[in-house]
Amino acid sequence: MSNAPAEEVPTEEIDLAIANQVIDKYLTLPGNLMPVLQGIQEEYGYVPKPTVALVAERLNVYPSQIYGVLTFYAQFHLKPRGRYIIRVCVGTACHVQGAERIVETFFDKLHIGHAETSPDLRYTxxxxxxxxxxxxxxxxxVNDATYGSMTVQKVEQIIADYNQRPMK
Ligand code: FES
Structure with a gap:
């Protein structure tokens, strides 16, 4: 039995050939760590652990240095993300207009909380x-699409819509 956390993709499912191609592309570029990590995230949707080891080896940097970069910049993700990223604004204007109810409705319907990804990787x-x-x-x-004047009913419509959409 594996001890890996449920959301972690097993090492054998990561195709390192893609990461190698990204590294090849930037190998001779000075200051290539950031573009390499950005390229890897673009390809996989996050930065899988085995790619960190690969980058460390091929760029001759310590893995701790790479994790330092990955945790410093909010743009990087160390866990798989959903195909559809749902963001609900909880800023002052949205809060006053009932954002918390919208958040709670998404939680209820998707069975995930803040910064969580559904087990089928459809939603974050x-x-x-x-x-x-x-x-x-x-x-x-939802990704780049904006939905204003949100209501509980609109949450239900959005979920019904995105449940039908493709995963690729
Ligand atoms: S508070 Fe400005 S968009 Fe929500």
Missing amino acids: FEKVACLGACGMAPLAM
Whole structure:
């Protein structure tokens, strides 16, 4: 039996050929650690542990140095993320317009909490600060799509819609 946490993808499922291609692309570039890590995240959707070991070996840097970068920059993710990233704004304007109810409804319907990913990797849910469209409060986003004046009914419609969408 594996001791790996449920959300961790087993090492054997990571195709390191893709990471090697990304590293090849930037190998001779000075200061290549950031573009390599960004490229890996673009390909896999996150930075899998085995790719960190590979990058360390091929760029001749310590894994601890790489983890330092990965944890410092919020753009990087160390765990798999959902195909659809749902963000609900909990900034002041959205809070006043009932954002917490919207958040709770997503929690109830998706059975995941803040910064969690559904086991089927369809959804990641995040509460976020002001998204800069306060006039549309309460506001939600799914990937790049914006949904304003959110209601409980709209949450249900969004989930029904995205449940039908492809995973690729
Ligand atoms: S407070 Fe939600 S968009 Fe500004």
